[in-house]
Amino acid sequence: MTLIPTIDEYGCSAHGDCVAIAPTAFALEETAVVIGAATDEELIAAAEACPALAITLTDAGTGQVVFP
Amino acid sequence: MSADRSGVVIAGGGLAAQRCAETLRKRGYEDPVRIVCAEAESPYDRSPLSKRVAAGAADGESVRFRDRGWYDDNAVELLLGRAASGLDPAARRLDLDDGTALGYDDLLIATGAAPRSLPMLAGYKNAFPLRTLADARRLSGELRAGSRLAVVGAGFIGQEVAATARAEGVEVTIVEALDLPLAGLLGADVGRWIVDLHLDEGVRVLTGAKLESAVGNDRVEQLALGGDERIGCDVVVVGVGVAPAAGWVAGSGLDPAGIKTDAAGRTGVAHVYAAGDVSRPFDARRGEHVRTEHWDAASRQGVAVAVAILGETPRAPALPSFWSDQYGLRIQYVGHAEGADEAKISGDPGARDFHVLYQRCGRPVAALAVARPREFAAMRLLIGSDGEPDSEPTDTDEPPTKEMSR
Numbered sequence: 001m002t003l004i005p006t007i008d009e010y011g012c013s014a015h016g017d018c019v020a021i022a023p024t025a026f027a028l029e030e031t032a033v034v035i036g037a038a039t040d041e042e043l044i045a046a047a048e049a050c051p052a053l054a055i056t057l058t059d060a061g062t063g064q065v066v067f068p
Numbered sequence: 069m070s071a072d073r074s075g076v077v078i079a080g081g082g083l084a085a086q087r088c089a090e091t092l093r094k095r096g097y098e099d100p101v102r103i104v105c106a107e108a109e110s111p112y113d114r115s116p117l118s119k120r121v122a123a124g125a126a127d128g129e130s131v132r133f134r135d136r137g138w139y140d141d142n143a144v145e146l147l148l149g150r151a152a153s154g155l156d157p158a159a160r161r162l163d164l165d166d167g168t169a170l171g172y173d174d175l176l177i178a179t180g181a182a183p184r185s186l187p188m189l190a191g192y193k194n195a196f197p198l199r200t201l202a203d204a205r206r207l208s209g210e211l212r213a214g215s216r217l218a219v220v221g222a223g224f225i226g227q228e229v230a231a232t233a234r235a236e237g238v239e240v241t242i243v244e245a246l247d248l249p250l251a252g253l254l255g256a257d258v259g260r261w262i263v264d265l266h267l268d269e270g271v272r273v274l275t276g277a278k279l280e281s282a283v284g285n286d287r288v289e290q291l292a293l294g295g296d297e298r299i300g301c302d303v304v305v306v307g308v309g310v311a312p313a314a315g316w317v318a319g320s321g322l323d324p325a326g327i328k329t330d331a332a333g334r335t336g337v338a339h340v341y342a343a344g345d346v347s348r349p350f351d352a353r354r355g356e357h358v359r360t361e362h363w364d365a366a367s368r369q370g371v372a373v374a375v376a377i378l379g380e381t382p383r384a385p386a387l388p389s390f391w392s393d394q395y396g397l398r399i400q401y402v403g404h405a406e407g408a409d410e411a412k413i414s415g416d417p418g419a420r421d422f423h424v425l426y427q428r429c430g431r432p433v434a435a436l437a438v439a440r441p442r443e444f445a446a447m448r449l450l451i452g453s454d455g456e457p458d459s460e461p462t463d464t465d466e467p468p469t470k471e472m473s474r
Contacts, residue, residue, distance in 0.1 A: 010133070015391070015445075016442065017444075020442050020445030045449070049448055052367070053087065056094070068371040
C-alpha cells in the first residue's frame with residue numbers, strides 16, 4: 001500500500017507533530033505542508049498524532065481514504 | 069442516494085458532528101446526512117472563540133468549519149436553530165423542539181455541554197460564560213482598552229480569555245477558588261507557573277478566593293469576595309466548567325449525566341452513537357468511562373462514529389490531549405497525569421521554555437510542553453507506546469530531552 005497524504009489547511013493548527021514524526025514528508029510554514037515522501041508507517045503515525053486530524057491519507061492504488 | 073433511506077441524523081452542530089459528517093462523505097457514505105444545530109449558526113469551531121473572536125480579531129465567518137457551499141456540495145443538510153428534545157430509539161425517531169421529528173437509520177448524539185452558571189451572577193447583563201459564538205461577540209462588544217474584566221475560574225478557557233483581553237489593554241482580574249489552578253491534574257509546580265505567567269503579564273490573580281455575591285443593579289459593578297474584598301468590574305466572564313447537554317435523552321435508556329459509549333461511540337442502544345462533550349467513552353487504559361471535554365477527543369470520536377456506522381473498525385482511541393494558546397505561547401498536554409508520582413521538569417519555566425514528563429512507577433504517563441513542539445511530539449510518541457497495555461517495560465524511561473533539544 002502506498003499512501004498519499006493531503007493536509008486540510010483549514011484544519012491544520014500548526015502543532016508540528018507531523019514534522020517531528022515524518023520530517024521528509026511534512027514541513028511547517030503558516031500551516032503544515034507536504035514536501036515529499038515517507039514510509040506508510042511514518043505517514044500513519046503522523047496522521048494519528050495530528051491533534052487537529054488535518055491529515056488525510058489516501059491509498060494510491062484504490063483511491064480509498066484510509067485515514068481518518 | 070436512495071430516497072427510502074433515512075440515513076444519519078446528527079443531533080448537535082459542533083466539532084464531533086462536523087467530523088462525523090465529513091468522514092462519512094469522505095469514505096463514500098451515500099445516504100442522507102442531516103445535522104441538527106441548536107444555534108442558528110452553521111457548524112463552527114469553538115476553540116478560537118477565547119483566543120481570537122473575543123478580542124474582535126476574527127469575525128464569525130472565519131470560525132466556520134466549512135462555507136455553506138461545502139454542505140450543498142456534500143449533500144449534508146443543516147437544520148439550524150432547532151434542538152433535539154426527545155428520543156424514541158424503538159421507533160428510531162428524534163424529536164425536535166419545533167414539534168417536528170426526524171427518522172434515522174443511525175443517530176449520533178453530539179449535543180455537547182452547557183456552561184455551569186453561578187447563582188449569585190444570574191440575571192446580570194454583563195456576566196456570561198464563553199461557550200458560543202454569540203457569547204464571544206458579546207464579550208468582544210464589551211471589551212475595550214482600559215475596561216475592567218473579571219474572569220471567574222482559572223481553567224484554560226478563563227486563562228485564554230484573560231490573555232486575549234490583556235493583549236487588548238483590558239484590566240483583568242482572575243478569581244479562582246482553588247489555591248493553585250489545575251494543580252490537581254498538572255501538579256503544584258505547573259499551577260504556580262500558570263499563576264506567575266498571568267501575574268507577569270499584568271493580570272491580577274486571586275487564588276483561594278471565595279466569590280460570595282455580586283453588587284450592582286442590572287449590571288455587576290463589583291464582585292464581593294470572602295474577607296470583604298471587592299473587585300470592581302465592567303464585565304464578568306464565568307468559566308467554571310460545563311455539564312453534558314443531554315437532559316433531553318431522559319427516558320430513552322441513555323444517561324443524561326453523560327452518555328456512556330464504547331471506544332467507537334456506540335451506546336447500549338442500537339443505532340445510537342454519542343461523541344464529544346456529551347459522551348462518556350470507555351477508556352481501556354483506566355478501565356472506566358471518562359468524559360474529557362477535549363477538542364481533540366470530540367474530533368476523533370466523531371470520526372470513529374462515522375467509521376463504525378460504515379461497518380468498519382475504528383482505530384484505537386488516542387491519548388487525551390489538549391492545547392492552549394496564551395500570550396503567544398503554545399501549551400500542550402497529552403496523557404493521564406492524574407495519579408502520577410513524579411513530574412520531571414526540563415528547561416526553564418521562568419523563560420517560558422520547558423516541558424514536564426509525568427511518571428508513575430517510573431513509566432511516562434503524561435507530558436506538558438510550553439513552546440516546545442518538537443519535544444512534545446516525541447513525548448507523545450513515548451507515552452503512546454509505553455502506555456500500551458501489552459507493552460514490555462523498558463529500562464529507558466528518560467525523557468528524550470537530550471536528542472530532541474534544538
